[in-house]
Amino acid sequence: MSSTLQDLVNRAVFYSTEVQTHFGARIADAEWEVDFSADPHLTFTSADGVVLRARPHLVGSESDREKTWLWGWENVNDFPDAVVGLSHEVRKFGAAEDVSELTTAELNLDEELALRLTLASKEATDKWAHYPAAAGAGTTVWLLVDAAEIALPTPQVKVSVRALMQGLTQTTVTDHRAAIASYVAKRGIPTAELPDGGLRMLFADGSADLSFDDQRRISNCDLNAPLEGEAAEQFAAAAASAGTPAEAAAASRTPGSTPAPAAEETAAPSTTAPVAPTPTQAEAAPHTESATVEEPAAESSAAAGAQADEVAEPASEGTDTSQERKRPEAEQPRGDKPVEPAEAETPVEEESAEETKPKKKGLFSKLFGR
16 A cells, blocks of 8 residues: 555654653754764754763755755665665655655755654654755755664653644644544553544543544544543553553553653643744643644645744755755765754753744754755
8 A cells, every 4th residue: 555755754753753852852062063974963952961862763865955855765875874874765665655755866855844744754764853054055964863862751631742743833734533533552551432523632640632623633622631421431451451550551662662741741732833933832731721723734845844933944954966966075974074053052852842932943943944
């Protein structure tokens, strides 16, 4: 059965959003450098000396000058297989799923393409963190990132609801219901069908009731915390049928998942939060919350970039594709010449929803590629 690029984006977007937010919180305000030698590594060093060393995989690059994307498997800079090997898996996946965008070496860029191809790469490889690294001369290399420290904690209702609402601002999502089905499967979140055709997501600390319109878009989200009543019974039943304790039933599929400390809880969107054309920032979350999604992200590809409060302009530009295809030496992010970090002013912390000040262009936008 073949897929489209949009299908892959739908399946990846919410899980990716939660991972990116968690990843960003770990590296907020850290300086970084990348090495594309035979032992590739991406290192983040914070002001107090704490280091996160990750394994980067170059999946592709985009050029602001040429307005093109070039897949890593084309490998015009002769990087070691350790650097670009995973991109070949993306190409093989694309061939199997008949997704031409994953098997065409060079593509013309549009506003969202680099991010969408990266989301598809995540679905193809099961690597869920990414980092767009500015390489100079209008070039950005898009990296998938491996690190044990990026493993997600046990799902929490506010964090997951925020991932859904924030994910809809990142790129066009055409089938919200299918996207949620993929997300809860990846996260191991139990669900229950609602009488009106909606869906209830069940967590150890609460529940979220989602309603959908006739085009399968989220129209409303009622968040309830703590877990109680019918939802508590459904959660217990789901845990019992899985043969695990209640907490384990809601645990992430990500290896190394750990319970989330209270300090890392994320406020969920509450009040009316239209997805397009200008999604509003999350408000503070009371005991029971409702977020009405009035318009689809699918109707406006600009929706992902429309909210300056949430997502700044991208720090990412792509790969030079001259006649000879090989980038000039000044543009090549080699191991002996670390990629220059883009300016990172705004940490990606799972921030309080009460913060409504516009964010500077920085780490949040760079991490998401918007």
